[in-house]
Amino acid sequence: MASLKAALPLFLFTERLVVVLFDYTEAHYDCLLAAMNSPTAHANMGDYGIRTPAQFDALNAASRLSPAVCGRTPDTDVYYLIRIGDQTGPMIGAVSLMQRASGTPPDLGWCILEPFMGQGYAAEAGKELLRMAREEIGVREVISWPGAANSRSIRVAQKIGFEEGGSIQTKDAGQSVVYILPGMKFDPDMDLSLWGLQDA
Template identity: 40%
Template sequence: MADSDFPPTFSIPTEHLHISYFQPDDPAHAAFLVQLWNTDDFIQSCGKTGIDNTEKAAKFLRNQVQAGYKRNGHHQFLVSLKPHVGATLSESKPIGIASLMKGEPPNAYSRPDIGYTILPDQSGKGYATEAAASLLEYAQKSLGIDGVFGFCGKDNKRSARVLEKIGLEYRGQRKLKLFGGSESAVYALKGMDQDLKVYGVDDDE
């Protein structure tokens, strides 16, 4: 797929949000990624990424995010808050990321996993749930995705609640190879096979 297949005007609109493609050549997108990924809240949850300036952020968006769009049709999406009902994407302000990610074989499970992170001053308002639910609906209806995982820290109750609200169910804790063997809570979309080995998910033991 060409870059033009991921236009800057594309949006999945929700009641309060716009979910859109990241644009590597948009300085505001790179600056927002630096801001979000260097908040104390994000670092505590996900660790340091090393992306601490806009040049690194733009490179990441081009080499990783855009590559994911081209490979799978999805990756990390920008979440923007509407200032008023019916506001356009260009009027809205970035507040987070909603992601639907699948690695590159052989280092990938057979279904993508959904994730989300919101700026601390906008968290606790339901935006993560709203964004994740809408991205999941888009993935099912427009991309034909029939199964989705959710992974979070075993003690991350806030993320677990979001996963449950959007229709995923708890499948236990596993030491996931793709996450360096760290123990994670595993969620899967209701209706997916109970045997996670079917999807390539297994303990790192």
Template identity: 30%
Template sequence: MPVSPIDPAVATATIDAALPLRTERLVLRRFTTDDLDAFRAYQSDPDTVRYLWRPILTPEQMGARMSETPALAKDGDAYGIAIEHDGTLVGETVVKLTDAAGRQAEIGWILAPEHRGRGYAAEAGRAALELAWAIGAHRVTAVLDHENQSSARIAERLGMRREAVMVDDGVNGFTGEYGSTEIWAVLERER
């Protein structure tokens, strides 16, 4: 049977309609300008950014991220979602459209250091995975820094399997050194 692609406009509307999304302890919602200080704090933390493979964002870039309207218009676009606990921004999760024609998406998560170790990333990751299924994904991946074994354990808890370790597959934009990535994935029929 031929594969029907994910319609980016429908995917964006699906996520828009789902937010705010409440989990057992968290609220997943759109970012607001009120989030800027907390966002800047964790996005400037060296122990966080080293796993993101990019330099620390400038204040202007961080402000732009807060004011942009998320949309999945084309392959490579990501829909950033704020993670809130008890009225406090604790991090973010993302649903990224990687291949609309092949019905492929990627999820990811970032938590502020003071909110790690409480299961929030797994809880938000599970919600992001459900959003990926809701937009029609057939396959969902998580691409992780090979040294970030905390995120690898989360991916495993989400039912993903490690499919590959890409050795020295790029230069980490934060450290300036070669780094390796892990590809984790799950198919819709495996959920």
């Protein structure tokens, strides 16, 4: 089976951004951990206790795309850092495609450093990552799980092209609204336990 890592482009480009494949360097970890652990992130999406590169790697290892979804050996994470302007511009956050459980479609996520929130960067990068995943990797179904009370992330999901699919009961977050792509069938029984960690 072909390698997922070999299929992922190193860079994605949008009008204002260069979206760079995560490279496991200290600078990339620092940006991601800062975005995940900002006061705004904790208030809106919760504190998942991810503070170190090792914890971040464990989360990703438990949430890689399955071969059934991507048609390839899941030998890497689909995580991209967002830079403004060009490949040397400031890193402002990240977008990702992760699969929380083997029977659940992968979900598109994003986290942005606080000074850069509210400027459309998450939607711009997320839309390009979704395009790449569907056109270049062949991922058919993608969901988003912004949280029922996270109005900013709900707006991002809608700008990317997601629409409200319905509500499900999750093991770790109670009642939650799932956003799906147009034409997808909503499954109220999908398992959205925390980021695939129940399969670790």
